[in-house]
Amino acid sequence: MNTNVATAGEFNRIVRFLIHELKPRGPWLTTFNVISIPVIVAGLVILCFRFIYGLGSVTNLTQEHPWGLWLGFDVVTGVALAGGAYVITFVVYVMRVDKYQSIVRITVLNGLLAYMFYGGALLFDLGRPWNAMNPFIGNSFGFASVLFLICWHFALYMVAAFVEFSPVIAEWLNLEKARKFLKSLALGTVILGVTLSLLHQSGLGALFLMAMPKIHPLWWSQFTPVLFFVSSIYAGLSMIIFEGTVSHGVFKNLLTPKGHHSFDDMVFGLAKGAAITMFVYYVFKALLFIHEKQWDLINTSWGYWYLLEVLGFVLVPAFMFAFGHKHRSLNIIKTAAVIALLGVILNRLNVSIICFQWYEPVRYYPSWQEITVTLMVIFSEIWIFRWVVTRMPVFSSEH
Amino acid sequence: MDSFTYVNIFETKGLEYLLLLSFWALFVYLVRYLSKPAKKRTEER
Amino acid sequence: MDRRGFLKTTLVAGTAALAGDDLGALELRHPEEFVGVLVDTTRCIGCRACEVACGETHDLFVPDVINDGALATPRKTSERQYTVVNKYETEQGDIFVKRQCMHCHQAACATACPTEAMHKTLKGPVTWDGDKCIGCRFCMISCPFDVPKFEYNEWNPKLVKCTMCFERQEKGLKPACVSACPTDALQFGVQVDNLEIARHRIYAHPDKYVHQIYGEHEAGGTGWLYLSAVPFDQIGFRTDLGRTPYPEYTREFLYAVPAILFGVPAFLLGLNALADHDKPTGGMGSEFLTGDEEAER
Numbered sequence: 001m002n003t004n005v006a007t008a009g010e011f012n013r014i015v016r017f018l019i020h021e022l023k024p025r026g027p028w029l030t031t032f033n034v035i036s037i038p039v040i041v042a043g044l045v046i047l048c049f050r051f052i053y054g055l056g057s058v059t060n061l062t063q064e065h066p067w068g069l070w071l072g073f074d075v076v077t078g079v080a081l082a083g084g085a086y087v088i089t090f091v092v093y094v095m096r097v098d099k100y101q102s103i104v105r106i107t108v109l110n111g112l113l114a115y116m117f118y119g120g121a122l123l124f125d126l127g128r129p130w131n132a133m134n135p136f137i138g139n140s141f142g143f144a145s146v147l148f149l150i151c152w153h154f155a156l157y158m159v160a161a162f163v164e165f166s167p168v169i170a171e172w173l174n175l176e177k178a179r180k181f182l183k184s185l186a187l188g189t190v191i192l193g194v195t196l197s198l199l200h201q202s203g204l205g206a207l208f209l210m211a212m213p214k215i216h217p218l219w220w221s222q223f224t225p226v227l228f229f230v231s232s233i234y235a236g237l238s239m240i241i242f243e244g245t246v247s248h249g250v251f252k253n254l255l256t257p258k259g260h261h262s263f264d265d266m267v268f269g270l271a272k273g274a275a276i277t278m279f280v281y282y283v284f285k286a287l288l289f290i291h292e293k294q295w296d297l298i299n300t301s302w303g304y305w306y307l308l309e310v311l312g313f314v315l316v317p318a319f320m321f322a323f324g325h326k327h328r329s330l331n332i333i334k335t336a337a338v339i340a341l342l343g344v345i346l347n348r349l350n351v352s353i354i355c356f357q358w359y360e361p362v363r364y365y366p367s368w369q370e371i372t373v374t375l376m377v378i379f380s381e382i383w384i385f386r387w388v389v390t391r392m393p394v395f396s397s398e399h
Numbered sequence: 400m401d402s403f404t405y406v407n408i409f410e411t412k413g414l415e416y417l418l419l420l421s422f423w424a425l426f427v428y429l430v431r432y433l434s435k436p437a438k439k440r441t442e443e444r
Numbered sequence: 445m446d447r448r449g450f451l452k453t454t455l456v457a458g459t460a461a462l463a464g465d466d467l468g469a470l471e472l473r474h475p476e477e478f479v480g481v482l483v484d485t486t487r488c489i490g491c492r493a494c495e496v497a498c499g500e501t502h503d504l505f506v507p508d509v510i511n512d513g514a515l516a517t518p519r520k521t522s523e524r525q526y527t528v529v530n531k532y533e534t535e536q537g538d539i540f541v542k543r544q545c546m547h548c549h550q551a552a553c554a555t556a557c558p559t560e561a562m563h564k565t566l567k568g569p570v571t572w573d574g575d576k577c578i579g580c581r582f583c584m585i586s587c588p589f590d591v592p593k594f595e596y597n598e599w600n601p602k603l604v605k606c607t608m609c610f611e612r613q614e615k616g617l618k619p620a621c622v623s624a625c626p627t628d629a630l631q632f633g634v635q636v637d638n639l640e641i642a643r644h645r646i647y648a649h650p651d652k653y654v655h656q657i658y659g660e661h662e663a664g665g666t667g668w669l670y671l672s673a674v675p676f677d678q679i680g681f682r683t684d685l686g687r688t689p690y691p692e693y694t695r696e697f698l699y700a701v702p703a704i705l706f707g708v709p710a711f712l713l714g715l716n717a718l719a720d721h722d723k724p725t726g727g728m729g730s731e732f733l734t735g736d737e738e739a740e741r
Contacts, residue, residue: 056596063522063593066581094712096719127579127594127601131559140559140576143412146694147582148558149701187716188427195708199701209693210552210586213685225697356585403478403635403665405566406550408691415702422706430713 014173021391036379043376046369047124055127058369064357065364069374070125072352076204077345078118079154080228083236084243085111085161086197087273093190100266105168105394106247107240109385112161117381119154124373146206153200160193172392201232208351216355218297218306221288224351230284234277235344237270238317238337245334247389254395268325271333274340275321282314302358309350313343478549478568479613480667481622482638483542484645485679486652487629490515490540492529497624498544501609502526515540518680523593526606527621532679539672541679542621542630545570545591545606546659547667552690553583553592553605562592562603568635568667569608577603588663588685608667638669645671664689 050058061068088107091097123129134140135151142148163185170179205228212220221227244263248255289295297303320336323329353364366374388394492509499506505524507514515531520543522528527544547570554564561577564570572592579601583592595601609619617623622632631638639660646653658670663685670676677683 052599054595054597054599054601059596061594061596063520063584064590066584066594090712094716094719096716122580125580127581127603128574128577129579131576131578134559134576134578140561140573141413142558142560143416144407144409144555144691144694144698145558145582146697147556147580149698151558191709191712191716194712195705198708199704202697206694206697207582207585209697210556210588210690212690212693213588213682214585214590222693222696403480403549403568404476405478405564407564408550408689408695409555409698412698419702419705423709426706426709 014175017173025390032382036383039372039379040376040383043373046373049369050124050373055125058367058373060364060367060370062362062364064360064362065353067125067352067356068364069353069366069370070121072349073345074118074121074374074377075125076207076352077348078114078121079204080201080232080235080344080348081239081341082111082114082118083197083201083232084240085164085236086194087233087236088240089164089190090194093187094194099262099269102262102395103240103244103266105165106244106389108161108165109168109388109394110239110243112158112165113381113385113388115154115158115161117377117384119158121374121377146203146209150200150203150207153196153203157193157196157200160189160196163189164193168392168394197232198229202226202229204228205351208356211356214357215351216302216358217292218289218294218302219351219355221292223284223288227281227284227288230277230281231344231347234274234281234340237274237277238340238344241267241270241274241334241337242341245337251389251395254389264330267330267333268328271321271325271336274337275318275325278314278318278321278340282310282318285310285314302355305350309343309346313339313346317343476566478635478667479608479633480547480568480635480638480669481608481619482631482633482642482669482671484629484631484642484671485539485541486671486673487627488529488540488542489627489629490529490531490538491626493624493626494542494621494630495525495527495529497620498527498606499525501612501620502607504604521545521591521593521605523595523602523604526604530680534674534678536673539674539679541670541672541681543680544621544668545608546589546663547606547608548588548663548690549665549667550689550691552586552588552663555691555694556582556586558582565610567610567613569610569613570605571607571610572603572605574602579603586690588682588690635667635669642669642671661687663687664692 046058055061059068059070084107088100088104092100092104123132126132135142135148136155163182166182167179167186170176170182202225205224205226208215208220208224209222244267248263298307317336317339320332320339324332324336492507492515495507496509498504504526507525515529518530518532519528527542529540529542532539532541547568549568551562551564551570553562554560554570556562557577558580559576559578561573561575562570562583563573579594581592581594581603583603584590584594591605593604595604609617609621612619618632619630622630631641633641639657642657642660646655646657653671653673654675656672656676658672658676658681659666659668664687670681672679675683
């Protein structure tokens with residue numbers, strides 16, 4: 001009886017706390033709000049049209065280009081950029097490198113939100129989203145499908161990332177017992193999360209294996225899954241550097257001075273990792289190029305586009321990371337991170353959209369509605385991110 | 400003469416995933432089992 | 445071809461011609477084997493009766509074949525039409541080619557589908573089930589022949605493609621297009637027999653046909669086979685698709701998945717055990733797996 005009363009009291013406390021926390025804080029008229037609110041509203045209106053009149057009413061998708069910006073950018077690219085979470089949890093929890101301890105929480109949060117929003121964006125793109133549970137509930141398992149695998153891995157990974165992040169929520173709600181229990185799950189969920197990430201990052205590449213005759217030969221290879229996995233590592237590392245830099249600027253007041261200082265040290269370490277991974281990725285690309293004897297294809301406009309991606313957006317930032325690490329230059333590293341991120345975006349868009357059906361005379365360009373909805377997804381993710389970091393102990397490291 | 404009948408090269412996928420799930424379920428217990436008794440024995444000695 | 449095979453072929457060709465809509469005789473011969481259609485483009489006169497029959501059978505768009513002048517430019521199948529007939533001007537004169545789903549033996553679309561909505565039936569036709577489909581359009585990405593089409597302007601869109609009239613076949617009827625064809629350019633039957641008929645025609649008229657049966661090997665073999673008087677790339681077919689069945693391209697990846705899923709966690713746990721345990725780890729939480737929660741606290 002007593003325990004019941006205690007539990008009820010605890011429950012009431014949490015509900016009152018949540019209601020209090022849900023209230024907005026801080027000034028309303030910030031630049032970000034002024035830009036993002038209209039975009040989110042417009043995006044929601046566009047989505048209404050999309051669900052009433054069909055995908056064709058707001059997108060430029062055609063029978064030749066069934067996957068456009070919502071899939072090629074939101075899902076295929078967004079997931080690659082969220083790779084930081086599995087890389088950093090691997091380093092900290094599996095390899096026990098304590099140096100990066102203080103950015104684990106923020107990175108896992110970023111990864112979790114990215115999966116929720118970019119994976120969630122898949123629902124707008126599905127033609128029959130009310131059937132979206134079909135791959136899960138067991139009436140029709142397409143075991144042979146790469147997409148089936150990705151659906152499951154997304155779902156499981158979100159659970160794993162949520163459990164990885166949940167001690168922070170428990171700490172925020174002041175639930176000490178739950179926090180201890182959830183923390184004890186950490187290594188298990190991290191190992192699960194890293195394994196699942198390995199498979200769905202490469203799985204996104206495997207989606208395009210059967211599209212062999214439709215993708216330009218410079219971008220199609222049996223090893224696309226491996227390439228996608230390797231590039232997701234440096235995409236994740238670059239994203240940590242990029243996001244860390246931005247949030248250290250924006251959320252300065254939430255940081256302890258010590259935290260700020262050690263972030264620079266971490267950036268140098270991350271840059272080293274990124275330089276090595278990018279170089280490996282570049283050599284892999286070169287190996288495939290030689291093995292497939294693709295030199296005839298280089299002296300075409302597609303060949304120049306390929307060279308731009310591989311040299312300009314992989315090799316150059318790889319050297320910049322290495323140089324920045326050697327000469328302790330944060331600015332060079334941060335620039336390299338931006339270029340590397342653009343390179344990953346370019347690569348994913350090339351494989352999924354730009355070089356898909358490259359011989360078709362009619363090209364696909366995203367419509368303004370597609371771009372607005374994509375921005376809506378990004379902005380609403382930032383809104384949730386901001387809400388979480390200003391309330392939960394995300395920037396402080398574990399104690 | 401060739402014949403043309405249904406071929407599914409992924410026929411066993413479902414079973415493979417079932418095997419996997421049972422592996423995971425057992426694996427956690429295996430690791431726990433392997434790490435616990437070793438400690439107790441050192442305590443006894 | 446041996447004598448028996450030859451006799452069988454002529455017999456099959458004969459029964460098929462006589463049988464009309466009834467295909468009982470054909471089904472009994474090889475009840476367990478794939479059915480398909482042999483298209484002899486040298487016999488096609490471009491009347492487009494198949495397009496009309498298809499549209500009427502499946503409640504789709506029925507073209508006005510006399511007035512619409514659609515043969516002027518090659519078309520693709522669309523969300524309104526399972527099948528189209530195209531005209532190609534070649535050195536052998538105008539050649540008409542009916543296009544529709546090829547019904548691959550190992551269908552890329554059916555392999556790609558995460559819910560088995562695209563389904564390769566045991567009899568050969570590839571069908572689509574709207575209750576299962578989530579509309580991801582991965583089948584469209586994967587199909588080497590670009591066949592599945594999507595209704596972009598519907599709130600409840602369907603994936604549209606030829607089903608080889610699976611429902612009619614269940615009732616013992618031929619596909620509507622085959623029944624409608626006035627010149628026997630379309631020949632419905634068991635795949636083995638269709639191949640024999642096709643080979644027989646090539647051997648019997650070596651100057652009339654190119655010595656290739658499109659669909660015999662393309663993409664690992666397809667249910668629809670084509671004969672032509674000119675090389676196939678001149679009449680709108682892709683000849684660079686290869687002989688590998690498309691599901692084979694994802695075979696290695698999908699085989700690796702279970703291996704990685706049990707191998708990598710074990711490997712990671714091993715790495716974790718190798719990493720320095722003496723360092724203060726800030727509550728890394730290996731307690732769950734190792735079960736020594738109390739010991740660490």
